[in-house]
Amino acid sequence: MDRREDNDQDPEEDHMTGSLDTPLRPDAFALTDEQKIEGIEYHFKEIMQLLGLDLEDDSLKGTPRRVAKMYVKEIFDGLKPENRPAARLFENRYGYRQMLVERDITLYSSCEHHFVPIIGKAHVAYIPNEHVIGLSKLNRIVQYFGRRPQVQERLTRQIAQELRDVLKTENVAVLIEADHLCVMSRGVNDVSSSTITSEYSGLFEQEAYRLEFMQAIRHNKS
Numbered sequence: 001m002d003r004r005e006d007n008d009q010d011p012e013e014d015h016m017t018g019s020l021d022t023p024l025r026p027d028a029f030a031l032t033d034e035q036k037i038e039g040i041e042y043h044f045k046e047i048m049q050l051l052g053l054d055l056e057d058d059s060l061k062g063t064p065r066r067v068a069k070m071y072v073k074e075i076f077d078g079l080k081p082e083n084r085p086a087a088r089l090f091e092n093r094y095g096y097r098q099m100l101v102e103r104d105i106t107l108y109s110s111c112e113h114h115f116v117p118i119i120g121k122a123h124v125a126y127i128p129n130e131h132v133i134g135l136s137k138l139n140r141i142v143q144y145f146g147r148r149p150q151v152q153e154r155l156t157r158q159i160a161q162e163l164r165d166v167l168k169t170e171n172v173a174v175l176i177e178a179d180h181l182c183v184m185s186r187g188v189n190d191v192s193s194s195t196i197t198s199e200y201s202g203l204f205e206q207e208a209y210r211l212e213f214m215q216a217i218r219h220n221k222s
Contacts, residue, residue, distance in 0.1 A: 022150075033072050040064075040071055048063065075147055085137055101213065105122040107142060109150045111150070111182045114181075123176075124163065126172045127171035128167070169202065170201045
């Protein structure tokens with residue numbers, strides 16, 4: 001039997017997630033945003049030149065600066081602790097003790113293996129105790145952890161852990177459905193597959209609660 005190794009297989013694509021924390025150096029926040037932008041601009045210009053692109057062209061000459069600002073100010077701004085959403089809780093004066101589901105939260109992230117987009121939807125749920133959280137904060141928590149280099153498994157667990165910490169309850173569910181451009185636009189070039197990850201804790205570890213959650217997020221809006 002021919003047991004040759006596939007030399008085109010990237011070893012990092014085994015998706016070993018490691019720690020729940022995003023891997024950061026101890027000096028990750030030593031530079032200001034502007035210093036980071038200037039450094040990324042310089043190095044991205046080098047990349048473009050190595051690719052043979054003409055940086056004197058009107059369409060390209062501003063690209064290194066645009067990419068640098070996009071990295072620091074937009075798609076990777078979830079790396080900065082000061083951007084963590086402030087958790088404003090409200091007293092559960094209504095005594096609501098049933099499942100609260102926020103579904104179809106738009107998710108944009110970036111694959112940390114190839115720095116290309118991960119695009120999908122996040123569905124989150126919790127069963128409140130003494131407090132509830134503003135609905136928009138659920139979206140912001142998803143966005144915050146999405147705006148950093150990620151693997152979907154870690155992203156799912158980070159969102160779930162943040163909800164448990166903020167809401168002071170173990171009764172949390174998170175499910176993410178996403179398309180990975182590292183699969184769609186390179187490698188196997190598979191545009192039809194998607195990736196689903198989930199994290200259940202507390203009451204959601206029971207089948208009845210998981211089933212109710214799944215029925216809620218699959219319900220036809222029309």
